[in-house]
Amino acid sequence: MSIEIKAPTFPESVQEGSIATWHKQPGETVFRDDLLVDIETDKVVLEVVAPTDGILAKTLKEEGAIVLSNEVIALINEGAAAASVVEVKEEPVENNGQEKTASPSARKLASEQNVDLQAVTGSGKDGRITKEDVAHVGGSGIPEVQADSRTTASSSISIPVGDRIEKRVPMTRMRARIADRLLQVTQTTAMLTTFNEVDMHKIMDLRSEFKDEFSKIHPGARLGFMGFFVRAATEALKRFPSVNASIDGSDVIYHGYQDIGVAVSTEKGLVVPVLRNAENMSIADVERTIAELGAKARDGKLTMEEMTGGTFTITNGGVFGSLLSTPILNPPQAAILGMHSIKERPVAENGSVVIRPMMNLALSYDHRIIDGREAVSFLVAIKEMIENPAKILLEI
Template identity: 60%
Template sequence: MAIEIKAPAFPESVADGEVAAWHKQEGESVARDELIVEIETDKVVMEVVAPEDGVLGKIHAQEGETVMSEQLLATLEEGSAASAPSGAAEAASSADAEPAETASAPDDAAALLGPAARQLVEEHKLDIAAISGTGKNGRITKEDVVNYMKSAEDSASQAPKSAPAPAQEETVAPTGERIEKRVPMTRMRAKIAERLLDATQQTAMLTTFNEVNMAPMMALRSKYKEQFEKTHNGTRLGFMGMFVKAACEALKRFPEVNASIDGNDVVYHGYQDIGVAVSTPNGLVVPVLRDADFMSIADIEAAIKDLGLRARDNKLTIEDMTGGTFTVTNGGVFGSLMSTPILNPPQTGILGMHKIQERPMAVDGEVVILPMMYLALSYDHRLIDGKTAVQFLVAIKDLIEDPARILLQL
């Protein structure tokens, strides 16, 4: 009996998706809940797993193809590769039994090639015997061939440094040759580019700066970090939790910064859903902390850690990144001393944190060395006046420089 494997049901905010990668090929055995294919949308990468044990049948949507919500991706034959009825499993087995065209590969190695792997081997004229198979019973999958090719490229690029060939045997590239590589943008990167461009063209964005003395916050963290971690089951006390709480308190005082523009209307939000910018290999994503004003600092730190890990592993859902009334981003983790963060529409404000840098400062007529951080608030001038933006940023500065104000809501 064939089981249909379909694309996930996309929410209204996602029109379609793109087949990012097949982790199984036609004729390969799969186990229940094993990852089969990844679908990349404008916001997240969604995983499609096997509903039952069986053999992957015909693939209807190849890598790079655009698919709609609940579109048929492939079929799954129940049973194992050995017991599967006629269909993809037998076709794959008969195809694997044919001798490979690569003259240097023995017959027993060629028999372990899957259809997709065979195509790559024949196209690039690879030595099958040199490729290690990680599939069932030593089967060589497409990923094994791709990894082998990458390793070969890395070895070739490092060889001249470790063991340069004699001068008479060197193959020198023509003088002046400059290599270029052109690759298409991923769907997520293209969407990020589109949104950032829209933000700069469709908002009256300005940025105001201030600096904050981090010494009180650092002293508080140093004093309580071990006790905090023990009390809250391993959750570490960082600066993001404090800044998110300070932002929530400041947003209550200046509701315009927590508002959004919808056409000719201004929508004032009576809650604080704080987006936290997270960098991933696929690009910058902004998962949202719901009702952050009701969360403790420990809850915020634990949630940020969880969101960061899920973002790294492509486990975020559409719901995790939908909404948000204000965003906090920390370029300081990468060493940024000052920057102008870009708005995340329809939000009208974003707070940028930066690197903590020791600098000589004048305090009560004396020069002292203090750990200082530049803060940046980018805001939409269509809604927020300069006075409001400056006062909002000063409020955050006051809360951070005297952390007791956060607890006492002063």
């Protein structure tokens, strides 16, 4: 019996993908949950796993080929051929004198989640333990399609030093999509940037005083600067709705919620996971969620849903040492806030010159729907809240 292996269902924002790597070749024995192929889309690399035991009979798409949502890409012959080599492929698990077997993916997941396989009841053929069995015991659902952390050929380039050598490497789909979107922004928006500077000393003093206590009370959260900026941005967006708007054809859409995208740099390119309903999140919620999304981004585990949408974006080039930059809009959003590195500078304060840790802020915005007055006022509002953190808590 032949079983069709299909590409995953892509969301509306993703039109197609391409075959990145086949991990199994025609004629090879495969087991349920074995990784068959990586499919690279504009945003993530997706894994497609075997739905059952059998032999990979045929691959219908070569590496590099374009695939559409739910398109058939391979065929598996389900039968006894795979079962005949189960003992070679799977290791026995001691269970009170009785032997059980576990698939390689089940063993890997059990190791990652510290699950004792002896406590797992197998639901597979002849009591074999599957990945779903381990996931159920571990308390987490494991989807059939996951983002992958593997790097592609263009993400790690090695060129000998001292020779006049050129190496031509095709762009990954993600890098090509990023290039297209950046070019689209410059051609289709009236982008303008306004700048300001913010005195960070009160935020830094607050952070130094409470960061240890904050981490103890809020496990998984570390008190950083991004939590304050996200909270300040959500409050400012409430005051200036056009900064939180977007253009759809000849219409302007005003969003009654604040979904804040936070730019994260990965080996494969820049991704922007989204904090949903950031206006309802505390600083601890923001820091914890950013930490979780950042880890998933670096591991290539972000889902499509976690990267789509968003009404406003914050990017922090300061972590790389950037002193000043002009961030590019993330369409269809109308504005993006750029944070930069903190440098001590002499500033005038109450008629005296003092040394303060200063950060440059940049707000790029679409001048078609945001006037200069609104953009400048928005940035000043963020500046005032950061320089006086009590205003964030009091929402004034």
